Amino acid sequence: xxxxxxxxxxxxxxxxxxxxxxxxxxxxxxxxxxxxxxxxxxxxxxxxxxxxxxxxxxxxxxxxxxxxxxxxxxxxxxxxxxxxxxxxxxxxxxxxxxxxxxxxxxxxxxxxxxxxxxxxxxxxxxxxxxxxxxxxxxxxxxxxxxxxxxxxxxxxxxxxxxxxxxxxxxxxxxxxxxxxxxxxxxxxxxxxxxxxxxxxxxxxxxxxxxxxxxxxxxxxxxxxxxxxxxxxxxxxxxxxxxxxxxxxxxxxxxxxxxxxxxxxxxxxxxxxxxxxxxxxxxxxxxxxxxxxxxxxxxxxxxxxxxxxxxxxxxxxxxxxxxxxxxxxxxxxxxxxxxxxxxxxxxxxxxxxxxxxxxxxxxxxxxxxxxxxxxxxxxxxxxxxxxxxxxxxxxxxxxxxxxxxxxxxxxxxxxxxxxxxxxxxxxxxxxxxxxxxxx
Numbered sequence: 077x078x079x080x081x082x083x084x085x086x087x088x089x090x091x092x093x094x095x096x097x098x099x100x101x102x103x104x105x106x107x108x109x110x111x112x113x114x115x116x117x118x119x120x121x122x123x124x125x126x127x128x129x130x131x132x133x134x135x136x137x138x139x140x141x142x143x144x145x146x147x148x149x150x151x152x153x154x155x156x157x158x159x160x161x162x163x164x165x166x167x168x169x170x171x172x173x174x175x176x177x178x179x180x181x182x183x184x185x186x187x188x189x190x191x192x193x194x195x196x197x198x199x200x201x202x203x204x205x206x207x208x209x210x211x212x213x214x215x216x217x218x219x220x221x222x223x224x225x226x227x228x229x230x231x232x233x234x235x236x237x238x239x240x241x242x243x244x245x246x247x248x249x250x251x252x253x254x255x256x257x258x259x260x261x262x263x264x265x266x267x268x269x270x271x272x273x274x275x276x277x278x279x280x281x282x283x284x285x286x287x288x289x290x291x292x293x294x295x296x297x298x299x300x301x302x303x304x305x306x307x308x309x310x311x312x313x314x315x316x317x318x319x320x321x322x323x324x325x326x327x328x329x330x331x332x333x334x335x336x337x338x339x340x341x342x343x344x345x346x347x348x349x350x351x352x353x354x355x356x357x358x359x360x361x362x363x364x365x366x367x368x369x370x371x372x373x374x375x376x377x378x379x380x381x382x383x384x385x386x387x388x389x390x391x392x393x394x395x396x397x398x399x400x401x402x403x404x405x406x407x408x409x410x411x412x413x414x415x416x417x418x419x420x421x422x423x424x425x426x427x428x429x430x431x432x433x434x435x436x437x438x439x440x441x442x443x444x445x446x447x448x449x450x451x452x453x454x455x456x457x458x459x460x461x462x463x464x465x466x467x468x469x470x471x472x473x474x475x476x477x478x479x480x481x482x483x484x485x486x487x488x489x490x491x492x493x494x495x496x497x498x499x500x501x502x503x504x505x506x507x508x509x510x511x512x513x514x
Contacts, residue, residue, distance in 0.1 A: 077142035084110035196416035232290040245276025256443035303370035470499035
């Protein structure tokens with residue numbers, strides 16, 4: 077594909093690094109230093125220019141652009157750029173990242189002919205709030221083709237046990253000692269501190285969860301959010317809307333005042349100018365059911381989560397802005413939620429890799445992938461015989477009439493079947509090729 081990325085920041089750089097393999101990528105930015113950093117590391121075309129000016133795109137006038145991605149740090153710039161490029165080039169698809177979720181996404185998509193709008197702050201906030209319904213889970217992923225969900229749990233100390241795959245749920249991944257693998261046996265022995273991934277229905281998973289997560293985390297009512305910038309306020313606002321008791325902690329007095337205004341007094345905003353140690357006692361933060369460290373500094377988030385754990389808070393969450401800290405957070409028993417920049421990157425990559433036929437998502441810090449392909453009414457897959465793919469770090473399943481079965485031999489596909497594959501990143505390319513070529 078011919079791809080133009082507007083914005084050479086962290087998200088633009090990571091997108092260019094991934095998409096430059098197999099695609100022609102151009103990154104446009106007004107910042108010469110940012111472009112120079114990209115040029116030193118990647119085999120892409122850097123172009124210095126104003127993404128809001130039609131002149132910037134004139135050099136592409138004789139070509140067709142398959143994908144335009146606007147990920148500058150300014151919402152208005154991204155929207156204007158998506159409009160201006162249409163006046164010069166023929167663009168098949170347009171993705172735009174917006175920081176503020178005050179916009180009506182559907183209205184903007186129609187007005188600016190945008191295919192996908194990503195609100196990364198909203199994505200991170202919703203992920204945190206999804207934990208309210210599943211208090212013992214570390215994370216939950218949802219899928220459009222099925223009510224089955226992907227749950228992750230941390231195995232408690234003394235809770236190691238053997239797990240048997242069933243028709244209602246399956247074990248599809250384990251992170252152990254900072255390494256991820258897809259277990260192959262029907263009976264799998266779990267060890268304490270494993271981060272395990274189950275795919276199944278909520279009611280089925282709850283029974284398994286109660287035997288491997290021994291901590292008493294039945295409900296979440298009292299919540300503490302550390303960090304008062306846009307993300308922290310968004311998380312606090314979403315928790316308030318879920319009728320939770322929320323306290324937001326922030327060092328900067330100006331941010332505190334802004335947060336108080338945005339939250340309309342529905343959350344307790346506390347200024348921690350001189351640190352957080354005394355506040356734990358003064359404000360009874362140790363009674364919290366959920367603690368979220370939501371600053372832009374991963375090291376700071378880790379420290380605050382460790383302080384919260386030391387004070388006896390069982391469920392602590394850190395926003396992860398740098399993937400380098402992902403494994404460390406897990407090893408310290410901290411629940412990890414993707415920060416806005418990582419959420420934007422992952423959402424865009426998943427959207428590009430998914431089609432009307434195949435859905436692709438990543439999990440466990442992108443060490444694992446899940447692929448889904450549905451057999452629709454007029455699909456040539458109806459009645460087709462497919463062969464399983466023999467790999468050592470992947471699992472293939474067929475979902476039929478709400479029941480899962482392992483694909484271990486030839487099967488005949490039927491209408492409404494769902495072919496599902498879970499794989500480690502080392503085998504992701506082979507699994508993706510297999511599921512597309514069915």
